Amino acid sequence: MGMHAVTEQRRLQLFELDELRLFFYEKARIYKERTKQWYDKKIQQRELIPGQQLLLYNSRLKLFHENLKSRWLGSFKLVKVYLYGVVNLKDERIGQEFKVNGHRVKHYMGAEVNNLNEDPV
Incomplete structure (x- = not known):
């Protein structure tokens, strides 16, 4: 019974680690999107017209x-x-x-x- 409980506890810890990893991947993706939007907003658009x-x-x-x-x-x-x-x-x-x-x-x-x-x- 003790071995079964330890195995189950270890499995739950691995699931928690997986959830944390996915959570932080999502946070990193959101951060990357926001920084890209911020930088893209700062870019000045150049319009090139013949004769300039x-x-x-x-x-x-x-x-x-x-x-x-x-x-x-x-x-x-x-x-x-x-x-x-x-x-x-x-x-x-x-x-x-x-x-x-x-x-x-x-x-x-x-x-x-x-x-x-x-x-x-």
Whole structure:
């Protein structure tokens, strides 16, 4: 009888552990959903319309550390927006058009930017 009672008690403890585990998984899922909603609410939506002036992020691998050099090249004119965030930009100084990822551009509102004779592609 003592062995049967110990077995039953151990089974109940395992069920309680399972319930606790499921409870905390649910709590973690709720926390993750709420944080995602909070972060998504903070994201500013960018609407890219052909004809806008944009800056292009220079993401090339840098061998030398240049603190004072701007990472943004510009200004470029937006020609067309394709599916999945691809945009077609035109460098009006040389008349060259090229496609880039839409995540690498941001709106430009200002005077002429010095490009330092760099190739944007």
